[in-house]
Amino acid sequence: MKLQDGEEIIYRAQPKLAILVIWFFTKCLPFTSVCVFFIFFMFGLAKDLYAWGSGSGDISFVSNPGPVFRSVLTATCAAGLVILASALLYCVYLRRSYMYMITSRRCIFRGGILRHIEHSVPYHKITDVEQSRTIFERLLGLSTIGIYTPGTGSASGGISLGGRHPEIAFPGLGNSEDPAEIISQIVVKYPDRQGSLTEKGNMQ
Numbered sequence: 001m002k003l004q005d006g007e008e009i010i011y012r013a014q015p016k017l018a019i020l021v022i023w024f025f026t027k028c029l030p031f032t033s034v035c036v037f038f039i040f041f042m043f044g045l046a047k048d049l050y051a052w053g054s055g056s057g058d059i060s061f062v063s064n065p066g067p068v069f070r071s072v073l074t075a076t077c078a079a080g081l082v083i084l085a086s087a088l089l090y091c092v093y094l095r096r097s098y099m100y101m102i103t104s105r106r107c108i109f110r111g112g113i114l115r116h117i118e119h120s121v122p123y124h125k126i127t128d129v130e131q132s133r134t135i136f137e138r139l140l141g142l143s144t145i146g147i148y149t150p151g152t153g154s155a156s157g158g159i160s161l162g163g164r165h166p167e168i169a170f171p172g173l174g175n176s177e178d179p180a181e182i183i184s185q186i187v188v189k190y191p192d193r194q195g196s197l198t199e200k201g202n203m204q
Helices: 019-054 065-097 135-140 177-187
Strands: 009-013 099-103 106-113 118-122 130-135 144-147 169-173 199-203
Touching: 009 177, 019 065, 019 144, 019 169, 065 106, 099 177, 106 169, 118 169, 130 135, 130 177, 144 177
Parallel strands: 130 199
Antiparallel strands: 009 099, 099 106, 106 118, 130 144, 144 169
16 A cells, blocks of 8 residues: 555554464364365265265165265365365465554555455544453453444454444554554544544453
8 A cells, every 4th residue: 555645654563473373263263164064065965976876875875874974074084174274374374464554644454365455544534442352362462453433344354343343453463552552642633533532442
């Protein structure tokens, strides 16, 4: 994202490596589980259809499930490991693509692989800056900043803080107090901002 004339970057950060632990349980495992279930079902269905079509019903799930189940389970587990490794690799590159910037004029989120997002919010539109730490983030020493405007859209992939969707979210920060303070100090200088800023530390 190109900076405007006279705009300066005050703060720049990326998610900490520890966010991969959260993404492993919230992104990788759920996606892999759905894929494994689908693959297992399709493998079993394909073997049954082949058995019934060829007239060798003794190798189907119905008449002789043992050997067929083991072969399908082995193939499914192998596919699941490949999918899990691919999902984790995707999250590694996703983290690297995330960039959080606080400039003299706006807050910027940039990132994504399949769907690349570049979104900025000028200070005069910011109504709320929220710091949030879930129990998993507290264990890993992470925190999230949510930047709110009068709108309800989320530019950060649907991240929800306290049931609300921020315009921009900065997840995976090691220290959220400094950037939140920077934003707050700049926002109060904008008399034409939409709404009044409230600072919150939401410890969920």
